Amino acid sequence: MERAVMKITICCLLLALVASLPNKDDWDIYSFHINSTVTSRYAVTTITSRVVNRMDESKEIEFHVRIPKNAFISKFKMLIDGQEYDGVVKAKEQAQQQYTEAVSRGQSAGIVSSVGRTLEEFKTSVTIASHKKVTFELTYEELLKRKLGKYELQIHARPMQPVKDFKVDVYINERAGINFIEVQGGLSTKDLANAITKTHADKQASVSFYPTVDQQKTCDACGNDGLNGDLVIVYDVNRDSSLGHIKKSDGYFVHHFAPTGLPRIPKNVVFVIDQSGSMHGRKIQQTRTALIHILNDLAEDDYFGLISFDSQIFHWKRELVRATKANLEGAKVFARNIVDRGATDINAAVLQGAQMLNVHTREGSASILILLTDGDPTTGVTNLEKIQSNVKKAIAGKFPLHCLGFGFDVNFEFLEKMALQNHGMARRIYEDSDADLQLQGFYEEVATPLLTDVTMIYIGGTNVTQTNFSQYYNGSEIVVAGQITDNNIETFTPQVLAFSNNTEIVFSDTNEATESSGAVSDSHIQRVWAYLTVKQLLEKELQSSGVERENVKNEALRLSLKYSFVTPLTSMVVTKPLGETTDVLNKPKEGANPSQWQPPLQHSPPGQPGLQGIPGGYGMPGPPMALPGILFRMPTRGVGAVPHPGFGGSVGAGSAPDPGLGGRVGARRVGGRANSAKVLKTPNLKIIQSFDTADYDVPAFFPTFNVPVMITPPQIPLPHRFLLKTADQSPPLCLDISGIRKLLHHPNSELTVNGELDAVNNGGFRRFGIHLKNDHYIEVHPKEIITRQGHTVEIHSGQDLLTFGSATVIRRDKEIDITVGDTRLVILIHDEGGEKLLWPVLKQQPSDTNVTGVLALQPAVYEEVQQTPSAKLKINNQEIDVTRSNAVDYTVVPTVLLSCWLMPAESALQRSLNDFIVTEL
DSSP: OOOOOEEOOOOBEEEEEOTTOSOGGGEEEEEEEEEEEEETTEEEEEEEEEEEEOSSSOEEEEEEEEOOTTOEEEEEEEEETTEEEEOEEEEHHHHHHHHHHHHHTTOOEEEEEEETTTTOEEEEEEEEOTTOEEEEEEEEEEEOOOBTTBOOEEEEEOOSSOOSEEEEEEEEEOTTOEEEEEEESGGGSGGGGGGEEEEEETTEEEEEEOOOHHHHHHSTTOBTTBOOEEEEEEEEEOOOOTTOEEEEETTEEEEEEOOOSOOOOOEEEEEEEEOSGGGTTHHHHHHHHHHHHHHHTOOTTOEEEEEEESSSEEESOSSOEEOOHHHHHHHHHHHHTOOOOSOOOHHHHHHHHHHHHHHOOOTTOEEEEEEEESSOOOSSSOOHHHHHHHHHHHHTTSSOEEEEEESSSSOHHHHHHHHHHTTOOEEEEOSSTTHHHHHHHHHHHHSOEEEEEEEEEEETEESOOOOEEEEEETTOOEEEEEEEGGGOGGGOEEEEEEEETTEEEEEEOOTTTEEEOOGGGHHHHHHHHHHHHHHHHHHHHHHOOHHHHHHHHHHHHHHHHHTTOBOTTEEEEEEOOTTOOTTTSOOOOOOOOOSSOOOOOEEOOTTOBOGGGOBOOEEOOOOEEEETTEEEEOOSSOTTSOOOOOSSOOOOSSSOOOOTBTTBOOOOOOSSOOOOOOEEEOSSOEEEOOOOOTTSOOOTTSOOSOOOEEEOOOOOOOOEEEEEOBSSSSOOEEEEEOSEEEEEEEGGGTEEEEEEEOSSTTOOEEEEEEEETTTEEEEEOSSOEEEEETTEEEEEOSOSOEEETTEEEEEOSSEEEEEETTEEEEEEEEEETTEEEEEEEEEEOOSOSOOBSGGGOOOBOOEEEEOSSSEEEEETTEEEEEEEEEEEETTSSSOEEEEEEEOOHHHHHTSOGGGGBOSOO
8 A cells, every 4th residue: 555645734824913012011811722623534623822912002903814725713712801702604794894883882702704705814803901911712624625635734823922732733533544744844843843742643743832921032933023934744545445434423424535556647738828928037947947847757658738828829849749758848948948938828828738638549548737827818819718618619528627826916816717617626826936846746636547437326326526536646636515314324235437548447345345333423523514515516616607596695605604604705703792882891800819828717607517426617728737656737618618629638626537648748847846746546547636726826816626547558559551653653561650750850940740640540640749949849630730939829719820930820721821931831630520630741842952841851663573372571681571452542632542562660660650749748
């Protein structure tokens, strides 16, 4: 099977252009996220930007968003002071009117509208009230189109300023299996390379890009305005069925057809090149360069012809000739002598090219006509519809016409319609230094036909998208979607008929080719069908006229509205409810970090039992207390209330205690002596019956009485299975360890990260301790973050950005993002049966080589030396007995179960396990 490369291209650019603001310091993008999820080639990308207006008056900020021309925006919402306003797709005129009315009333509003027919640019314009925070969330969808055996997921990041909370996450899920995945682009090199994390596990892969603020300023394409560059993800899927991959669910199906292992079909190709005066300068030079490279790529069994034109037609030869070495050298001389001059007679030139192909009939070959022009017809037949009619009649469906429009002076819609009418493609060639490479790239897409006259047949299918295709090229993919009649899967039968070298080939259904998806994918497959249907209706509208065009347009509009697609026929608008002004909504009160840890008094709910039956009373945070041999602190919540998980454990009063630091409670001795306490012992708990607070700095109003204190006995550590992944696609190693682990130690930045595993067999971490320079300490729990410097302790449970010492901490719903210098750690929060567990992922590896800990381990490298009677692996010239097992990969969301080689921990780590053990958090 050939190795076909898929490169996903999602080109997105979010720019903040603040023409109305006199100073960039008047606004702040404090969070910028791009999240892209690709499921079976269908990509859903969300751009989230959080902005604050620092001015004393409302200001309108414009965002320009560039997305792939094949994508549809499907969601846009604003969050203003915690209140969410969702966008609604409407006809373009209605959306614009609603936005204008809202702004005139002084309301915050946003609008998204398409610019140009090719969906190359979208614009959102939002009025932000004085000192308000606004979150913009824009989602678009795209069926990734395979070109040259690859998809490109190209993320162009330029937020216009360094952003503390900047992240790009890409998740790929392919049921066919992922062959390989790579990360390319300017943002993947040099200083930014260690900000990228890549994972790959059979059918799933992920890429994350988490640059620090310093990196956003110092990379090659960066500066004071932050990042400015591309991140490109390249991946391939496994192909093991000639019929391709068919997914069915809830009455819908989608079929991806890209057979491999087929012989190439010899081709007949005619190039029609515009040499009019408007091609003067670099354009004609680049055209000559590209044409010479293309000629070099012709195979000897290909036939070709060259035509250049201005107001006249110039043939290199009047008929097609074989691509022999001598003929190619002669054609190159002709190409080098193409000179720009005169007017533009497109009609005569294309008709001449069609005639050359029509008279050159050769069985078992595929014919292709390629036009390159940079402007409108200026001589001969100049009526665009007449030219289109003449060309369509001359070609008569026998071969495709591909039209390349050079620059922006060309009437691209004219070329696009003419190409679609003749089963071809239209492509804009941008006037840039790489224009010759763009021309060569397009030719490579159509250079190797593998099938002709492809017909997709679906017995038992209805409302099916396009099913007839003139040619199938190597590295491309045909995608068809539709509905299954009466949702009867038993009667649904797919089949493909095509010709290869004049021989008819039938691709029939096989059990391996067809998959039935669960409920999770129902919406996904239906949206693929809707996306393809709308896309093809828009193309049909361009080719139609009169009543037919109006009917096609109405159907495209209906589906666009139903599935909330922003197309050339629709726009999406977000506006506050009528009658409300921006002043009605109050942003959440943000409390400053206190210098002392003094939360307000708390009262237990009436009737809630207190200490050993004492009614609920008042409590306040007390200083940690010390008694001989027993460490604990005073309760942080009301008597009878559930204790707060602190640095140590916690003291419960009438409730179960939190074991805290390995079952002990952090303490601070304050006075000169510690009074003794009477301790009652039972098999499973200890109760401290009384103590004296005389020598401790306890406020006078703290109630003093006998306090039963329950101390949980130490729990036996349970094993947890860790994965040590490989650099290639070999199965990872897995090992079982327990206790408190040293996850990361970075001496140069005085950073240490330790993690305490939970009490669930093969579970995750329950909390992390992060030690920073200058006696700063952070403790991370699933529901809160606790900071300590000296005796000052603070608890943070919100999602505001937290700066503490050398660390920046951002808490989100399902992850906690921590940056310290050039190190970026993300702690994922997994929900396992209602219980929260944590797992660390090092998103940015420190550049220093002296970093140690579990997270700093290099990918495993091993050799399989024996499979029977028992499996053995060789690591560093040492043979190790292993067994096949599996482990949950908690480093990805959602988690996946991976097959792995289970071995003793020290054999996998290639060092003593003691190197990774710490006695306390």
